[in-house]
Amino acid sequence: MLKVxxxxxxxxxxxxLVKFDEIAGRYPEGKQKSALLPILHxxxxxxxxxxxxxxxxxxxxxxxxxIEVYEVASFYSMYFLKPSGKYVLEVCRTGPCCLVGAExxxxxxxxxxxxxxxxxxPDGLFSWxxxxxxxxxxxxxxxxxxxxxxxxxxxxxxKVDELIENLRNK
Amino acid sequence: MARxxxxxxxxxxxxxxxxxxxxxxGYRAVEKALKTLTSEExxxxxKKSGLRGRGGAGFPTGMKWSFLAKPEGVPRYLVCxxxxxxxxxxxxxxxxxxxxxxxxEGMIVSSYALGANTSYIYVRGEMMPQIRILEKxxxxxxxxxxxxxxxxxxxxxxxxxxxxxxxxxxxxEETALLESLEGKRGNPRIKPPFPAxxxxxxxxxxxxxxxxxAAVVPIIxxxxxxxxxxxxxxxxxxxxxxxxxxxxxxxxxxxxLGLPVEEFIYSDxxxxxxANGKRLKATVAGGSSVPVLPANLTLKLxxxxxxxxxxxxxSEGGFAxxxxxxxxxxIAFDEDQCMVRNTWNFARFYSHESCGQCSPCxxxxxxxxxVLHRLEYGHGKMSDIDLLINVAKNIEGxxxxxxxxxxxxxxxxxxxxxRDEFEWHVKEPVKSLDTNYGLANYAEPIAKAEVTTEx
Numbered sequence: 001m002l003k004v005x006x007x008x009x010x011x012x013x014x015x016x017l018v019k020f021d022e023i024a025g026r027y028p029e030g031k032q033k034s035a036l037l038p039i040l041h042x043x044x045x046x047x048x049x050x051x052x053x054x055x056x057x058x059x060x061x062x063x064x065x066x067i068e069v070y071e072v073a074s075f076y077s078m079y080f081l082k083p084s085g086k087y088v089l090e091v092c093r094t095g096p097c098c099l100v101g102a103e104x105x106x107x108x109x110x111x112x113x114x115x116x117x118x119x120x121x122p123d124g125l126f127s128w129x130x131x132x133x134x135x136x137x138x139x140x141x142x143x144x145x146x147x148x149x150x151x152x153x154x155x156x157x158x159k160v161d162e163l164i165e166n167l168r169n170k
Numbered sequence: 171m172a173r174x175x176x177x178x179x180x181x182x183x184x185x186x187x188x189x190x191x192x193x194x195x196g197y198r199a200v201e202k203a204l205k206t207l208t209s210e211e212x213x214x215x216x217k218k219s220g221l222r223g224r225g226g227a228g229f230p231t232g233m234k235w236s237f238l239a240k241p242e243g244v245p246r247y248l249v250c251x252x253x254x255x256x257x258x259x260x261x262x263x264x265x266x267x268x269x270x271x272x273x274x275e276g277m278i279v280s281s282y283a284l285g286a287n288t289s290y291i292y293v294r295g296e297m298m299p300q301i302r303i304l305e306k307x308x309x310x311x312x313x314x315x316x317x318x319x320x321x322x323x324x325x326x327x328x329x330x331x332x333x334x335x336x337x338x339x340x341x342x343e344e345t346a347l348l349e350s351l352e353g354k355r356g357n358p359r360i361k362p363p364f365p366a367x368x369x370x371x372x373x374x375x376x377x378x379x380x381x382x383x384a385a386v387v388p389i390i391x392x393x394x395x396x397x398x399x400x401x402x403x404x405x406x407x408x409x410x411x412x413x414x415x416x417x418x419x420x421x422x423x424x425x426x427l428g429l430p431v432e433e434f435i436y437s438d439x440x441x442x443x444x445a446n447g448k449r450l451k452a453t454v455a456g457g458s459s460v461p462v463l464p465a466n467l468t469l470k471l472x473x474x475x476x477x478x479x480x481x482x483x484x485s486e487g488g489f490a491x492x493x494x495x496x497x498x499x500x501i502a503f504d505e506d507q508c509m510v511r512n513t514w515n516f517a518r519f520y521s522h523e524s525c526g527q528c529s530p531c532x533x534x535x536x537x538x539x540x541v542l543h544r545l546e547y548g549h550g551k552m553s554d555i556d557l558l559i560n561v562a563k564n565i566e567g568x569x570x571x572x573x574x575x576x577x578x579x580x581x582x583x584x585x586x587x588x589r590d591e592f593e594w595h596v597k598e599p600v601k602s603l604d605t606n607y608g609l610a611n612y613a614e615p616i617a618k619a620e621v622t623t624e625x
Contacts, residue, residue: 026331028245028288031371036353037336041295068353075355076336078295094257095458095515096414096501132339132519133257133458134296137414137499138421149298
């Protein structure tokens with residue numbers, strides 16, 4: 001369920017606004033609503049999540065109703081409707097990955113970060129969650145980290161530890 | 171070594187770049203099609219090839235193309251379905267990562283065949299690295315004059331764009347994909363009208379899987395008849411198989427259709443056998459949606475003949491003793507795997523991914539997930555097993571799109587073939603928490619009388 005967080009004015013960078021125009025140019029005249037999903041990805045990459053204010057601005061840009069943005073943002077699993085950790089570790093939890101140890105990896109991440117699924121660490125750096133099949137079943141267990149969605153494959157506990165340390169020191 | 175059409179040059183350094191791809195004979199199909207063939211002739215070659223949709227449905231691609239409505243003055247669209255999300259399937263990711271120009275070249279030839287001047291590749295949003303790779307490949311092809319206005323002086327114009335999804339399995343269903351591409355929630359449309367009549371923006375549209383479109387390149391290069399010589403019967407050509415689970419060498423393999431399943435699993439050219447010296451218990455041959463089979467029915471048909479990796483052989487015996495080719499997502503389970511747990515895992519997947527539009531699927535997938543959860547965690551009742559079959563039957567065929575069927579089949583087939591293991595979970599609720607039922611008799615030769623009765 002979409003819960004509108006407190007409304008705060010949101011600033012989009014000029015780079016982002018240029019991207020909006022470029023994306024909207026990919027579709028026939030009058031079909032600019034098609035730009036909605038790619039634009040939401042760009043907004044989330046810059047802002048970290050999709051606030052109601054940010055979605056309202058996207059609606060204004062595409063000349064559609066705000067509800068048309070909310071209903072899309074709440075339907076798709078990649079859009080964050082509340083602030084998340086700077087790094088969200090998304091671990092595949094579907095069948096093939098579980099055959100090769102994904103559940104152990106998730107348990108290890110929970111212990112290592114000391115937070116439950118979908119909870120941000122006190123330093124604001126990390127959160128984690130199980131996600132459905134990432135189409136990398138032959139390289140499981142796998143996890144991805146947005147906004148670039150870099151992939152980490154054939155995971156074991158040691159690789160997870162190194163990854164978390166590297167991100168912490170980044 | 172078996173013949174490779176899509177992955178022939180996969181190990182050539184730099185094959186992901188335009189220059190190397192071109193040196194290896196890339197974009198010959200574009201030259202040939204646009205300069206020497208009419209669009210109808212390209213469609214004809216694809217028809218002759220016998221190519222069947224590689225996304226899962228297996229519908230003949232040439233026939234799908236010939237259904238496209240062509241009213242005067244109305245734009246038509248080709249949309250590539252790169253929303254690869256079927257558990258067990260990762261071949262399109264592999265192809266787009268390592269040899270992206272195969273898809274771009276296929277898109278140009280296919281768009282020309284369909285008379286489309288704007289085409290989209292809808293890639294699942296999680297594949298952001300592949301989206302960047304494709305965008306780069308498109309820019310390279312454009313610089314070389316294979317995209318844009320008046321391509322190679324032929325008068326044909328084509329703009330090609332990559333569209334990211336938002337993370338939703340349902341968008342692999344072609345009408346949900348079109349809704350998503352229009353900037354909406356991925357709710358499948360009621361058909362008819364089919365996309366060939368009213369698709370993207372209400373215009374005639376063809377939606378094809380990545381691998382189907384890439385296969386058009388060798389079909390045009392060598393001719394449809396040559397392509398049809400590869401494979402077996404109505405399963406022509408080569409197929410990318412994504413192999414995962416408890417295998418020595420999981421990964422993406424290009425096979426000639428008709429390869430024995432046993433050879434695919436155990437030969438060193440392919441998966442190299444079951445990992446850690448274990449024995450095979452079961453397989454899901456075509457992505458999580460197709461029926462799961464025990465080891466014995468994976469390797470052999472009910473009559474004792476070898477089972478082959480082909481559309482016909484995999485589905486031999488119907489759902490009683492067979493399965494489906496699907497997307498080619500081949501998942502192997504070793505003797506330590508719990509079929510109840512895996513069935514619950516898949517049921518959770520479908521429950522999570524149901525778009526919520528149709529009640530049988532929205533509610534039923536959730537119920538199946540809950541019942542399977544209690545069976546797996548030692549709170550199940552014997553009546554739960556038939557309850558699951560009942561729920562599955564009430565979803566199947568009662569929804570707008572095939573997600574309902576896809577959710578029902580894994581549950582029904584797991585109970586059909588592994589009922590003993592489900593019953594054991596009820597009888598031994600404590601023991602089943604930390605031990606497994608094991609291989610049982612699932613690899614034993616099939617007694618003919620047993621296999622034709624149930625469900």
